[in-house]
Amino acid sequence: MGITVVCLLLLVCSVSTEHSNTGTDVETTAQQISYQQPCLQDVHAALKELTASLAEQKVEMRLLQRENEAQVAKLQEVRAELEKQKTEMQSQKFELDGQKTETDKLKQQLHAGQVAFSASLLSDGEATIGPFNGHTALVFKNVVTNIGSAYDPNTGVFTAAVRGVYHFEWHIGVDSSNTAAVLVKNTNHIFTAYEHQTAGYGASSQSASLLLEAGDTVCVHQWTGTKIHDNQNHHSTFSGHLLFTL
CATH class of the missing domain: 1.20.5 (Single alpha-helices involved in coiled-coils or other helix-helix interfaces)
Known part of the structure; x- marks a missing residue:
């Protein structure tokens, strides 16, 4: 402008x-x-x-x-x-x-902490197992409790889901013979239940509390050259449960 x-x-x-x-x-x-x-x-x-x-x-x-x-x-x-x-x-x-x-x-x-199982050797009937030429894993097939599904009734092996302390018990029956069963953690023998019965029926029991890592296995092996008897009364059993996690 x-x-x-x-x-x-x-x-x-x-x-x-x-x-x-x-x-x-x-x-x-x-x-x-x-x-x-x-x-x-x-x-x-x-x-x-x-x-x-x-x-x-x-x-x-x-x-x-x-x-x-x-x-x-x-x-x-x-x-x-x-x-x-x-x-x-x-x-x-x-x-x-x-x-x-x-x-x-x-x-x-919490879910893994709910672990408990109990099983007997036979579901029904009567039988004597063994003797075997070597240690043989026992398969307790009659499962009455298996909370957490940590026990496998097809193999007889318990597998820990979490690190913690577990308690196990096993009972074995024998009829006029020697019987022995050892608790095995992974590949290590822990405690053995033994009974020598010259006549009639006898039984032996044992228990153990074990610190297990997740993935550790526990089972019961029948001792070499021994016999284990079970019938409809379920004298031979294997049980376990988680006490607490660590």
Whole structure:
């Protein structure tokens, strides 16, 4: 706007100057100057107005820049706050996941801590087992209790689900013979129940409390060259349960 005004004023001054030159030669130089002085004053005023306008625009630009900087700073604060909240939410999620994992673990341990079984050698009838040329694993097939399913009636092997202390008992019957059965932890012989019966029926019992790791196995082996008798009264049995976890 200011530039346009200046251009128009310069054009007017130029026309005025040209008009003075087409006048008579008798016009004096003072008359020409009198035509140019108003034109120069108008140019000066226009320049002054333009300078003031530019200064005002400069001030407005500074204000806009400050406002922009303030908005940028505010956006950065908002972004930082959002990042903080995101980090806190992730931390809370991680904590909740950890609590859930711990809860699931406790539930699993509680469920695994409910372990108890009891089984007899024969389901029904009467039989004498052995003698064998080597130690032979006994399979107590008549299962009356198997909470936790840690005992396998197909193999006669108990497998610990969790680390803890377990208590086991085994009873063996014999009819006019020698009998012996040993409790085996993994491959280690622990305690042996033995009975020598020259006539009639006899029995022997034994028990043990063992510290087992998860995956350890326990079973009962019949001793080499011995016999074990059982009938419908279920004299020969194998039982166990978890006392407490560790």
